[in-house]
Amino acid sequence: MAKKLNHYELLEIFPAATQDEVENAFQSMLYKYHPDHNPDKPDWAHEKTSEVVSAYKILSDPQRRPIYNFLIFATLREIPSEEKFSIFQMGDKKKYEEACALFKEGVDLYETSKTQSLLKFQQSFGVYRLADAVYNMGVIYINTNKKQEAMRAFQEAFKINPESQFFSRTVDKLTELMKEMDKASGQPKQNEGR
Amino acid sequence: MSKIIGIDLGTTNSCVGIMEDGRLLIIPNDEGFRTTPSVVAFTKEGSILVGNAAKRQQIMNPENTVFSIKRFMGRKYTDKEVANDIKLIPYKLQPADNGDVRVEVLGRIYSPPEISAMVLMKLKKDSENYLHEPVEKAVITVPAYFNDSQRQATKDAGKIAGLEVVRIINEPTAAALSSDFDSKNKMKIVIYDLGGGTFDVSILKLGKGIFEVMSTSGDTHLGGDDFDQAIIDYLIDDFYKQEHIDLRNDRVALQRLKDAAEKAKINLSTLDSVEITLQFIAVGKDGPKHLQTILTRDQLEHITKDIAERTAGPCEKALDAANLKPSEIDEVVLVGGQTKMPLVRNVVQRIFRKEPYLGLNPDEAVAAGAAKQASVLKGDIRDILLLDVTAFSLGLKTEGGIFSKIIDKNSSIPTRKSDMYTNTIDNQSFVRIEVYQGEKPMAADNKMIGTFDLMGIPPGKAGTAKISVMFDIDANGIIKVSAKDEATGKEQAIKITPDSGLSGSEVDKMKKDIGEEFSKKMSANEKLKAPQDYREEKSKGAEGLPGELDSRKKASIFDIFKKKER
Numbered sequence: 001m002a003k004k005l006n007h008y009e010l011l012e013i014f015p016a017a018t019q020d021e022v023e024n025a026f027q028s029m030l031y032k033y034h035p036d037h038n039p040d041k042p043d044w045a046h047e048k049t050s051e052v053v054s055a056y057k058i059l060s061d062p063q064r065r066p067i068y069n070f071l072i073f074a075t076l077r078e079i080p081s082e083e084k085f086s087i088f089q090m091g092d093k094k095k096y097e098e099a100c101a102l103f104k105e106g107v108d109l110y111e112t113s114k115t116q117s118l119l120k121f122q123q124s125f126g127v128y129r130l131a132d133a134v135y136n137m138g139v140i141y142i143n144t145n146k147k148q149e150a151m152r153a154f155q156e157a158f159k160i161n162p163e164s165q166f167f168s169r170t171v172d173k174l175t176e177l178m179k180e181m182d183k184a185s186g187q188p189k190q191n192e193g194r
Numbered sequence: 195m196s197k198i199i200g201i202d203l204g205t206t207n208s209c210v211g212i213m214e215d216g217r218l219l220i221i222p223n224d225e226g227f228r229t230t231p232s233v234v235a236f237t238k239e240g241s242i243l244v245g246n247a248a249k250r251q252q253i254m255n256p257e258n259t260v261f262s263i264k265r266f267m268g269r270k271y272t273d274k275e276v277a278n279d280i281k282l283i284p285y286k287l288q289p290a291d292n293g294d295v296r297v298e299v300l301g302r303i304y305s306p307p308e309i310s311a312m313v314l315m316k317l318k319k320d321s322e323n324y325l326h327e328p329v330e331k332a333v334i335t336v337p338a339y340f341n342d343s344q345r346q347a348t349k350d351a352g353k354i355a356g357l358e359v360v361r362i363i364n365e366p367t368a369a370a371l372s373s374d375f376d377s378k379n380k381m382k383i384v385i386y387d388l389g390g391g392t393f394d395v396s397i398l399k400l401g402k403g404i405f406e407v408m409s410t411s412g413d414t415h416l417g418g419d420d421f422d423q424a425i426i427d428y429l430i431d432d433f434y435k436q437e438h439i440d441l442r443n444d445r446v447a448l449q450r451l452k453d454a455a456e457k458a459k460i461n462l463s464t465l466d467s468v469e470i471t472l473q474f475i476a477v478g479k480d481g482p483k484h485l486q487t488i489l490t491r492d493q494l495e496h497i498t499k500d501i502a503e504r505t506a507g508p509c510e511k512a513l514d515a516a517n518l519k520p521s522e523i524d525e526v527v528l529v530g531g532q533t534k535m536p537l538v539r540n541v542v543q544r545i546f547r548k549e550p551y552l553g554l555n556p557d558e559a560v561a562a563g564a565a566k567q568a569s570v571l572k573g574d575i576r577d578i579l580l581l582d583v584t585a586f587s588l589g590l591k592t593e594g595g596i597f598s599k600i601i602d603k604n605s606s607i608p609t610r611k612s613d614m615y616t617n618t619i620d621n622q623s624f625v626r627i628e629v630y631q632g633e634k635p636m637a638a639d640n641k642m643i644g645t646f647d648l649m650g651i652p653p654g655k656a657g658t659a660k661i662s663v664m665f666d667i668d669a670n671g672i673i674k675v676s677a678k679d680e681a682t683g684k685e686q687a688i689k690i691t692p693d694s695g696l697s698g699s700e701v702d703k704m705k706k707d708i709g710e711e712f713s714k715k716m717s718a719n720e721k722l723k724a725p726q727d728y729r730e731e732k733s734k735g736a737e738g739l740p741g742e743l744d745s746r747k748k749a750s751i752f753d754i755f756k757k758k759e760r
Binding site: 023027030031035050054057 | 610
């Protein structure tokens with residue numbers, strides 16, 4: 001299977017594109033892919049148009065675009081980081097392996113059901129303090145727009161593994177995102193008393 | 195490539211348009227009228243009449259004259275809207291085996307798509323006579339608020355009539371397409387479409403030739419008919435007060451009242467008062483009674499105000515869904531015959547705080563837009579594109595009967611959403627998926643579309659199967675469900691049991707039966723011509739306009755040319 005393009009790649013624009021550039025790119029792509037203009041390959045046109053539309057809907061939404069940007073960076077960790085155990089820690093090793101098994105189930109369920117997947121990562125984290133499990137919980141929280149919970153999860157991952165550049169950057173990026181979004185929602189649309 | 199006509203298949207009237215050499219043309223019917231009543235009559239002598247001829251004999255033959263069939267397309271007999279309508283129509287309805295509505299006329303049972311097909315056959319025939327060549331393809335419009343079953347039923351009607359329905363488009367969107375706004379420039383418009391039986395409101399964003407619908411809302415049971423009914427009720431009550439005779443049980447009287455009410459309503463759009471006279475409407479103890487009364491515009495507005503006000507709710511919903519306030523709208527466009535009423539225009543102006551735009555012909559705009567879309571599909575127009583939305587959320591029945599949404603209402607179409615399914619018990623071989631359309635939290639309160647059985651799941655432990663199910667809504671607003679086994683990449687077998695509608699073989703049979711019945715029973719001078727006749731005529735015919743058109747038809751063609759040149 002070909003690698004799935006991210007929304008920017010699909011619209012052939014840079015992540016820094018302005019709203020006008022997003023809209024222009026969307027309009028050109030629509031002419032290129034829409035079934036009305038591709039009567040000879042309706043299935044392909046349907047799928048491409050559907051992808052382009054959902055990319056545009058997210059990138060043109062000032063609330064959803066920053067979250068999407070964040071999610072391009074903070075993707076699901078698929079394999080938990082390895083840990084070494086001494087002969088005196090065999091009990092911990094067993095727990096670690098049990099947690100890894102639950103972790104794997106969580107990864108498998110991610111596409112099917114975010115709720116089920118979250119549950120597995122929570123269980124995994126309950127068995128053994130896996131930094132990657134709590135990190136993945138954060139990723140799912142972001143997916144469901146729970147930013148506060150996500151922040152706590154990422155901070156926890158960073159606390160467990162303070163050497164990780166990646167965890168530290170995730171926390172920074174999310175802090176940035178939350179500031180940006182507070183600013184955006186600070187000027188809500190006036191609803192003229194409707 | 196053969197020609198594609200655009201058809202506005204209306205509740206009360208239908209209209210046909212076509213783009214010819216870049217010019218928009220409304221095709222007049224065989225009597226020279228630019229719209230055709232959506233009425234089908236079965237006479238006791240055994241012939242079928244469609245259009246003006248059917249409408250003219252309606253008063254004498256109310257039980258066998260079928261009108262407003264659009265209200266029953268894709269509907270269940272037990273739907274509450276149907277229950278209300280049954281009281282108002284003089285012809286007989288009954289449930290089919292699957293619960294769909296059927297019409298009974300002169301002992302024969304017809305499905306609503308068959309009746310609609312007769313209207314379409316008439317429109318097709320008139321177009322062929324006018325264009326002097328066979329017509330086999332059409333774009334047909336439906337209210338934006340038509341659900342999947344209603345759209346399928348419309349498509350079936352086309353098939354039965356021998357028309358390939360190349361696209362179903364939404365009426366308000368079609369109207370927008372027909373407008374002469376410069377779609378290259380950015381602007382936001384509202385289409386307020388109040389027709390004979392349905393109300394639709396859509397908000398569109400125009401730019402670069404793309405007509406992007408932002409939101410849509412409406413009421414499938416709100417239209418001109420409701421205004422007429424309010425007048426009828428008023429007249430009946432008034433008559434009862436004076437004569438103590440209830441006209442409600444007299445079908446012929448009701449039909450005469452309906453005609454009189456509609457006429458009075460139309461005239462009161464320009465006059466301040468009208469006189470309504472219905473001679474011999476009833477017989478009392480002391481002889482025949484006449485209904486004679488004066489109706490003023492003030493009175494009319496008083497009795498229909500609540501109906502007009504019912505359009506406000508959907509308008510506000512559409513604005514909210516598009517996240518717009520009235521001041522951000524550039525134009526409010528009126529479509530549908532009922533928007534000619536001054537009261538309706540006042541309501542529109544109040545809602546949007548803006549003078550409505552009156553540049554579109556409310557009776558013809560939808561057909562004109564359908565014709566334009568036909569031209570896009572033919573490939574003649576390359577710089578216009580329609581991006582519509584679905585008016586309903588699509589979802590599944592999940593545990594406890596809860597409706598879980600997959601595609602939200604007001605999502606752009608075409609759209610595809612996938613969902614992953616797995617086996618919940620070991621070696622489970624099939625999964626049942628029940629698909630619904632609607633907004634209510636419980637699945638059972640929404641409209642069931644159909645049941646999909648995912649079959650042949652490879653045996654394995656619970657949770658090991660990975661079947662991805664794709665939910666598509668195509669550009670017609672029609673739903674398709676398909677499945678793929680993620681492990682093998684193979685298309686997964688799916689058994690679809692639609693909750694309503696006609697099967698493919700039923701449609702084929704109807705196409706044959708109705709085709710035969712129709713050509714046999716159409717009155718002699720309206721006999722269908724075989725396609726080759728047109729080709730012969732065309733090769734014989736003079737350049738430009740067909741020779742044998744009467745002066746009235748010619749006049750209407752020139753009208754169109756004049757209009758376009760203005």
